[in-house]
Amino acid sequence: MTDTKTKCGVVAVLGAPNAGKSTLVNQLVGQKVAITSAKAQTTRARMMGVALHHGDDAETQMILVDTPGIFAPKRRLDRAMVSAAWEGAEAADAVLLLVDPVKQRRHELEPLIEQIAQRPERKILVLNKVDVAKKEPLLALAQELTGKVDFAEVYFVSALTGDGVPEMKDALAGMMPEGPWMYPEDQVSDASERLLATEITREQLYRQLHEELPYDSAVRPEKYIERPDGSVEIHQQIVVMRDNQRAIVLGKGGSRIKAIGEAARKELSEMLGQKVHLFLHVKTDERWSEDKEMFEEMGLDWKS
Numbered sequence: 001m002t003d004t005k006t007k008c009g010v011v012a013v014l015g016a017p018n019a020g021k022s023t024l025v026n027q028l029v030g031q032k033v034a035i036t037s038a039k040a041q042t043t044r045a046r047m048m049g050v051a052l053h054h055g056d057d058a059e060t061q062m063i064l065v066d067t068p069g070i071f072a073p074k075r076r077l078d079r080a081m082v083s084a085a086w087e088g089a090e091a092a093d094a095v096l097l098l099v100d101p102v103k104q105r106r107h108e109l110e111p112l113i114e115q116i117a118q119r120p121e122r123k124i125l126v127l128n129k130v131d132v133a134k135k136e137p138l139l140a141l142a143q144e145l146t147g148k149v150d151f152a153e154v155y156f157v158s159a160l161t162g163d164g165v166p167e168m169k170d171a172l173a174g175m176m177p178e179g180p181w182m183y184p185e186d187q188v189s190d191a192s193e194r195l196l197a198t199e200i201t202r203e204q205l206y207r208q209l210h211e212e213l214p215y216d217s218a219v220r221p222e223k224y225i226e227r228p229d230g231s232v233e234i235h236q237q238i239v240v241m242r243d244n245q246r247a248i249v250l251g252k253g254g255s256r257i258k259a260i261g262e263a264a265r266k267e268l269s270e271m272l273g274q275k276v277h278l279f280l281h282v283k284t285d286e287r288w289s290e291d292k293e294m295f296e297e298m299g300l301d302w303k304s
């Protein structure tokens, strides 16, 4: 093993909202690092996962840049999300375009295809959700897209079941340049635990409230205290735009927020491997999406 060469590179994962990027990153890393949700545009902060590949000739580390969904920007928040997405794709060793063949979201996919065609990196096309997609339209779509962009390879996968993912991972590893690893072997994510912890809560918010909650709500980290007994005390603030949304998040007699907190706490303690005390506070702030400080907390750039 000692004379096996090492490879290391960056893979930008692009796709329309809900294409399954977070699910794929989790699958490649082999553990939960990015947040998945049925609700579109939940990936707000730029999260990274580090996937390892053990090949016959090389041990490869792939830094996966899991970008927010790209869509036509209107408000400041949206514009920042779009620029964060493109920043993530800068200077990658491979660009992976993930497409949901069932809900293609053409209006969001087309501009992405146009821009990706101009990029100098090696591109691979990954058609996702083969577990639910029909074969013929899938092949037709692959043919259409490879006619528009010079993809080095095309893969058909299910990020959900993992079907086809190992083959795709082999190919990606093959595209990485030789070089020393950027992260220690046990570090699967460079997202701070504080931020990751807010993502877990945000995911529960979406899971439990579905369409009742608009996507412009946020979870802010307040305090993260390691207790001497080995447990951790986490305080977070859920920020919504209007009072009626606050009432929805709280639920009758506080029942909803309690259920959200319980589910998030369970998941957090599993993820962190320690006992978690989670404190959630709900705040109404109609101007939060215009707030510079909150933006920066979420890892986004403040640009007007």
Ligand SMILES: Nc1nc2c(ncn2[C@@H]2O[C@H](COP(=O)(O)OP(=O)(O)OP(=O)(O)O)[C@@H](O)[C@H]2O)c(=O)[nH]1
Binding pocket: 015, 016, 017, 018, 019, 020, 021, 022, 023, 024, 035, 036, 037, 038, 039, 040, 041, 042, 043, 067, 068, 069, 128, 129, 130, 131, 132, 157, 158, 159, 160, 161
């Ligand atoms: N059936 C099926 N569903 C999938 C597959 N991959 C992802 N999904 C589902 O599609 C939805 C969106 O997946 P995400 O991984 O959150 O998508 P995303 O691209 O990160 O979404 P944004 O954060 O909005 O950009 C979730 O409900 C996933 O469970 C798949 O291979 N098959």
